[in-house]
Amino acid sequence: MATNPNKLSTEPYKGVRDFYPEEMSVQNYLFSVMRSVAERFGYEEYTASILEPSELYEAKTSEEIVNEQTYSFEDRGGRRVTLRPEMTPSVARMVAGKRRDLAYPLRLYSIPNVFRYERPQRGRLREHWQLNCDIFGVRGIEAEVEIIMLASSIMKRFGARDEDFEIRVNNRRVVPETLQVLAERHGLTLTEDQVAATMRLMDRKNKMPAEEYAEKLGQILGEEVSKTVLLTYNSDEVLDVVRTTESGIQFFELLETLQVRGLSNVVHDPTLVRGFDYYTGTIFEVFDSSPENRRSLFGGGRYDNLLEMFGTELLPTVGFGMGDVTIRDFLETHALLPAYQAKTRLYLCTAGSEFIDEANALAARLRAEGVLVAVDITDRKVGDQIKSADKKKIPFIIVVGDEERATSQFKLKNLITGEETPLSEHEIPQRVATTEA
């Protein structure tokens, strides 16, 4: 057969994934855990379109995302549109649109796919799904406490132990205050621009060698201040000073409350700043304790001013995004992913094409009882039909043939254990639904 020189690749587009049934089953498992925990906390599901007007991201998202990572294009009517790189601006738009009709505190969740033009690598792809949970309308730290407890509960529900992951917390207001305290030691006051540039640099700290970080910090803050920052920024002495400022007091109250509520794996990370411009207070990320997965599992924080861009009153909000790629890496690393099993429980094979009608009729009756059953409608050897069921990882088979027709008795074979059980028809649904395959 001549091969087509112009044949198309069967690979998906770079950085996105196809989900064959086994991967889809993992994805569904991830989503079902996310959904069930979010709903146990009273969060209600919403969704929005993948397409948004580009200006939605230009005002308040991260510079890196807008300038380097969005998939943007002009539609046929000349409007600039973007495939959403995150869900937060969309949910803010939706809440602003019905600001007065909604009941507060408003708890919302969604599992959208989002697109970022990144260099594909472990934990980073160009399309990922992201559980977003956000609580609107709570000014005090109880909102942060709930959101962080929710994140922790999701990890626990996946089977993680406290020591398997770390919740790193910081505060966007505490960072500038800390930097000012350190500058004052040299009789200096930092400008807003210096503080903003330092925070942008901190956000990229892990993406460069320590020497480069030190050099860039020196360029922003000057030799002396940058040296002090590098040497003492994390020290208890500095944090004790910060503890006396208003946002510092609130921040340390949050850390204490989380401890009181039983979270033992929360740590203060003074260099955590997060890339998005909209965060106004607490920020947090969740990390795998195992160094194999360096990427954050969750990222979130407080953003009280985002609704401003829609001309509505401010609305205090706290939320997070949790990615499917990184949680899957985490679950694989810690051997927490359940083994794959097909959803289809029973495969009906036929001992010749003359039994296909009969097998279909039996399947129809079993489906009415809720059994997930497929019929082999080929006219292949029974052995080949069974191989097919085995390859699909369907746990049970029945062969329909002369004997079954004559006696209305069936032999249910468990393909995993090899065990055969004689059954009458009415016993099948319970057997295939409840027997451990």
Ligand code: HAM
């Ligand atoms: P983010 O930190 O950009 O935050 O993303 C949240 C999570 O999504 C990350 O911790 C990671 O698990 C996953 N993630 C991000 N980018 C990628 C990627 N390229 N490939 C795979 N996974 C990725 C936000 O997007 C905020 N809008 C979250 C938020 C909601 N803040 C408040 N509410």
